[in-house]
Amino acid sequence: MKQAVVLLSGGLDSATAAAIAQGEGYAICALSFAYGQRHALELAAAERLAKFFKAVEHKVITIDLRAFGGSALTAEIAVPEGGDAQGIPITYVPARNTIFLAYALAWAEVRGSRDIFIGVNAVDYSGYPDCRPEYIAAFQKLADLATRAGVEGRGITIHTPLISLSKAEIIKTGIALGVDYSLTRSCYNPDEEDRACGACDSCRLRRKGFRDAGVEDPTRYQH
Amino acid sequence: MKQAVVLLSGGLDSATAAAIAQGEGYAICALSFAYGQRHALELAAAERLAKFFKAVEHKVITIDLRAFGGSALTAEIAVPEGGDAQGIPITYVPARNTIFLAYALAWAEVRGSRDIFIGVNAVDYSGYPDCRPEYIAAFQKLADLATRAGVEGRGITIHTPLISLSKAEIIKTGIALGVDYSLTRSCYNPDEEDRACGACDSCRLRRKGFRDAGVEDPTRYQH
Numbered sequence: 001m002k003q004a005v006v007l008l009s010g011g012l013d014s015a016t017a018a019a020i021a022q023g024e025g026y027a028i029c030a031l032s033f034a035y036g037q038r039h040a041l042e043l044a045a046a047e048r049l050a051k052f053f054k055a056v057e058h059k060v061i062t063i064d065l066r067a068f069g070g071s072a073l074t075a076e077i078a079v080p081e082g083g084d085a086q087g088i089p090i091t092y093v094p095a096r097n098t099i100f101l102a103y104a105l106a107w108a109e110v111r112g113s114r115d116i117f118i119g120v121n122a123v124d125y126s127g128y129p130d131c132r133p134e135y136i137a138a139f140q141k142l143a144d145l146a147t148r149a150g151v152e153g154r155g156i157t158i159h160t161p162l163i164s165l166s167k168a169e170i171i172k173t174g175i176a177l178g179v180d181y182s183l184t185r186s187c188y189n190p191d192e193e194d195r196a197c198g199a200c201d202s203c204r205l206r207r208k209g210f211r212d213a214g215v216e217d218p219t220r221y222q223h
Numbered sequence: 224m225k226q227a228v229v230l231l232s233g234g235l236d237s238a239t240a241a242a243i244a245q246g247e248g249y250a251i252c253a254l255s256f257a258y259g260q261r262h263a264l265e266l267a268a269a270e271r272l273a274k275f276f277k278a279v280e281h282k283v284i285t286i287d288l289r290a291f292g293g294s295a296l297t298a299e300i301a302v303p304e305g306g307d308a309q310g311i312p313i314t315y316v317p318a319r320n321t322i323f324l325a326y327a328l329a330w331a332e333v334r335g336s337r338d339i340f341i342g343v344n345a346v347d348y349s350g351y352p353d354c355r356p357e358y359i360a361a362f363q364k365l366a367d368l369a370t371r372a373g374v375e376g377r378g379i380t381i382h383t384p385l386i387s388l389s390k391a392e393i394i395k396t397g398i399a400l401g402v403d404y405s406l407t408r409s410c411y412n413p414d415e416e417d418r419a420c421g422a423c424d425s426c427r428l429r430r431k432g433f434r435d436a437g438v439e440d441p442t443r444y445q446h
Binding site: 062063068093094095096097098099101102103105106107109110129130132134135138139141142145146147148150151 | 320364371
C-alpha cells in the first residue's frame, strides 16, 4: 500500500487533508510537531486523529522554535482576539511551514514515500506568507533539488488538497469523507477544560466555516 | 553593526564562511545543530570557533534527525573509508541542509538579520544534492516567499561564499583571513582522543586541500 507523510496538527484542516490522502488510497504516516505551542492539547488532538486514521506510524518531533521567539504562538505575547488587523498577524511563526516541510521531506525520503500532504489553505486563511500557492510551488522545486529521490528521478510530491477551498468547502469535503471534527481543535486560547474561546482568529474562521457549510459545529465553546 | 546568521558546524568550510562574513563587516550569530551526530566533538569545535569569531550569540538547536535514521552520520551504519563510490554517499543526511536553512531563516527573521552564510561547496564536495548552486537558488526563492521579511520587501539573502572554490582555495582564503584551522574538525571517525582517522572522505578532502594549498595541515591524525 502506498504511504504518504501527512502533516497533522490536530486542527480541522490537517484532519481533512489526512482524510483526502486516505480517500486517495494512501496509508497515513502522521507527522506532528511540539514546537513550544501554548497548549499540549493540540498534540493530544493530533494523537486522537492519528488513531482515527489508523496511521501506520505517528511521529512527534520536538523542535526548538520557542528558543527563537518572535510569535504569539511560541513566545509570551498575547494572542489577539477579534482581529481585523492588516498584514501578517502576530500569530505567524517565522519560517514554520518551511521547517515542518523540511522534516516531512527528510522522513519521506527515509521511508521511501513519494508523497507529502499538508493542509495549507490560501482562501480562508490568516495571511501567513507560507500558506500561499507560490510558496508551495517554490518548496516543490526545492524538494526536487534537495533530495536523493529528486536527483534519482523519483521525486517527492507536495500535495495541498485544500489550498483553493473555502473553510466551508473544506468542512463539507471532510464530512463527506467521514471525518469526526469533534476530534479536532483550532482554538489558540482554550480554557483548562479544552473549550474553545470562540473569539480568536482561528475560532472565528472555524465557526463561520461550519455555519457557511450548513453543518453543525461539534466544537465546545466557552460562550 | 550588521549581523549575519552563520551556520557553524565545527568544520573547515563553515569556519571559513564565518571568517568571510566577519571580513565583510558582519557580527556573527552562530547557529549549530545537535542532530544525532556520531560525535559531540563536532559541537565542541563549533563552540571553540564561535568564541574565536567573538559571536554575538551561539545557538545550538537539538534536532531529531536520528529519529528518522537513513544515514551513516545519524544511524548505526558504518562510515565507509576510502571511497570511490558513485552517486550520493551513505553519509548523506536526508534533507539536512533544508532543515538547517529553515532554522536559519526562522532565526534571521526573528533577529531582523537580512543575511545567512552557509559554507556549502560544490567543487571538492561529497556529492550531496543539497550543496549544489541550483539547490541554493531554489532555497533563496523559497526564502523570498516564506518570510515576513520577504513579503515586506526586506528579503533575507543566502550567502554561499565557498560554493565555487576548491578545498585548497577555501583554505588559502581562510589563512589570509587569519582562521586558526587547528580549531576545526572534519573527520567522521575520530578516535577517543579526537584524532582524525585520515581515511574517511572528509579527511581525504581535507588532507588533499592543505597539500594543494601548500599550507601545513594542523590536524592531528591517527596515522
